Amino acid sequence: MKHTHFLRTTFLALGACAGLAGEAAAETYKWITFKPQGAGDAQAVTTQWLVDEFAARTGGEHKIEVFWGGSVAKTREIPEALAAGVGDFGDVITPYFPDMMPLNNAVGFFIPQPMGTAEVGHFIENLHATYPEFKQELADHNLYAFGFRPLEAYGLLCTKPVNSLADMAGLRVRSYGFAYPKLIEAMGATPVSIATSETYEALQRSIVDCTPIGPALARGWKYDEVAKYYIEVPLGASFGHLLAMNLDSYNNMDAETQAVVDQLGRDYLVEYARVLDEDAARVRDLWTGDLGVEVIDFPVAELYDLIDDAGIQGVRAEWIEKANAAGLPADEIVKSLSFAE
Structure with a gap:
């Protein structure tokens, strides 16, 4: 409990500093991730794709700076760090937080199940679009899911x-x-x-x-x-990861930028599934060699x-x-x- 309280206090303090900095340079958002930059897997590759697309689709007005490899927050610290405003964007490994987000962990209770990567992603996407309870579960922790990253x-x-x-x-x-x-x-x-x-x-x-x-x-x-x-x-x-935002950061965006973020989340799932399928096929070829x-x-x-x-x-x-x-x-x-x- 002391460790958790210390983390919360630290993240809130850092978040306050981040907020002050954000007023001077609101066009630069911070993405905190556990992924190493040089991992070269579908998760790391498509994170960079999303960051590049965000800059392109906002006409260079806004950008995202990625803090790779747990340099700002470790895997199990990311939801709390995001909620406190230490980062604006981040990837959350949903199954690590069953008490925080039981509804959003639905797929983890149903193994085996018949869906593949893209199908699981669209399933969770549809739940968020159809039932407010899934979004509210995250909003209660000052988080907003704009995209989803299933596993293979x-x-x-x-x-x-x-x-x-x-x-x-x-x-x-x-x-x-x-x-x-x-x-x-x-x-x-x-x-x-x-x-x-x-x-x-x-x-x-x-x-x-x-x-x-x-x-x-x-x-x-x-x-x-x-x-x-x-x-x-x-x-x-x-179901693996939420592509999450600090809810305040999302709400403080203008409507046009919010639309870019939400569309990017939908497009990300398609791109990620494509890259992951190619990666899996490449590995199977290596296995036969x-x-x-x-x-x-x-x-x-x-x-x-x-x-x-x-x-x-x-x-x-x-x-x-x-x-x-x-x-x-x-x-x-x-x-x-x-x-x-």
Whole structure:
């Protein structure tokens, strides 16, 4: 609690300073991100695309300066830093903040689910356009989501071949979030909570045998150096990041600039999905070459049969209860997250 209070006090003080500076140069906005500038992945590349487009579409009148690599706020500090005005723009890893934004974490309660990257992005985009509760949940923390960055469709990257559920028995699988622990248990494996940054070593040292991930991220984190089997388990795309703004910064923009930001958010999803698909295809080509990763098909029916598991259904019911309590038509919303009968 002391640490949280210290962060809040620090961010508020910095935010006040940022506000004073902003009065003298209101045309320059600050983007705070955990991504390293030289990462070269779809997230970093399209962040730079968005920044360049913002300058171009405002005729050079406005620009965004990016503070890369957690130099202003670390991953778990970004929502609070944005809310305090330390930054104007930033990317928020939604699943890291389940208590702050339970409604906006909807997809994380429904794994496996049938949607890919672009579909998940449009799904969340539509929720924000249709139901005010999703925007209000963020507004309560002085945040505004102008765009969305889903992750790629996931399978399992493993250190040993997995051809069916029978091969999952006794394996240790990296777990996080809401649905994965119960899904992994239903598959007959043991969930192990490990941070993304620690997973390479965990795979290398056999602390875990598998991790849910997609090809592009597996290459980005170099997990495919130590785990050589990619299992095509159709887990669906996870919802990853909000492209967020400090709500006051957004409200203080003129209507024309707000329109540029909102349209950029919609266009960003299209560009990001395109770049991510190209990246994933490139990685799959590398896997068939020098990287030597074997891609294994998984019997889809075996996965679908698990959805009725009591643990998996319990997680889904948890989100439905939260949504109903907020006055949302949960049963209608979750149709998109369910496999067709």
